[in-house]
Amino acid sequence: xxxxxLGHEYEIKFDPxxxxxxxxxxxxCGGTLTILIDNSFPQSHQEESLIHEFIEAINxxxxxxxxxxxxxxxxxxxxxxFKDNNLINFKEVIKDATQNSR
Numbered sequence: 001x002x003x004x005x006l007g008h009e010y011e012i013k014f015d016p017x018x019x020x021x022x023x024x025x026x027x028x029c030g031g032t033l034t035i036l037i038d039n040s041f042p043q044s045h046q047e048e049s050l051i052h053e054f055i056e057a058i059n060x061x062x063x064x065x066x067x068x069x070x071x072x073x074x075x076x077x078x079x080x081x082f083k084d085n086n087l088i089n090f091k092e093v094i095k096d097a098t099q100n101s102r
Contacts, residue, residue, distance in 0.1 A: 001096050005057045008033055012050070016040035025049040028056035039094075047090035048079040 001012045010033045018024060018038035026037045026049035035053040037046050052075035059066045066074075082088045 001093075003035075005054060006061045008057075008061065010035050010057060012037065014039040026053045028053045028060065030057070030060040037094075043091065043094065044083075046094055047083075048075060050090070050093070051075045051079050051082070 003010050003012055012035050014037050016039050018027065018036055019040070024038070025041060025045055026035065028035050035050070035057065037049050037053070039046055041049075052071060055066075055071045055074050055078075058064070059071060082090070
């Protein structure tokens with residue numbers, strides 16, 4: 001799945017070994033325009049990780065210099081708002097990205 005963030009086209013990929021190999025639910029690489037999510041975790045972890053990596057991409061591209069703890073707080077808060085108010089159907093986003101990364 002490809003997604004535009006601030007005019008850059010990022011590829012969303014999944015790796016069930018990401019946490020075991022790199023100690024992270026997700027990663028963002030501004031150089032390769034890739035967001036990688038560990039899909040061995042429950043759906044909710046994948047969804048929140050996706051939001052987290054979106055914020056990482058925004059932080060990187062705008063040079064905001066947010067601390068990692070600030071990004072964690074923002075992603076947790078946004079995830080809660082989106083889920084509690086049914087603003088985004090993350091299951092469809094994850095499903096689409098998983099099918100397209102094969």
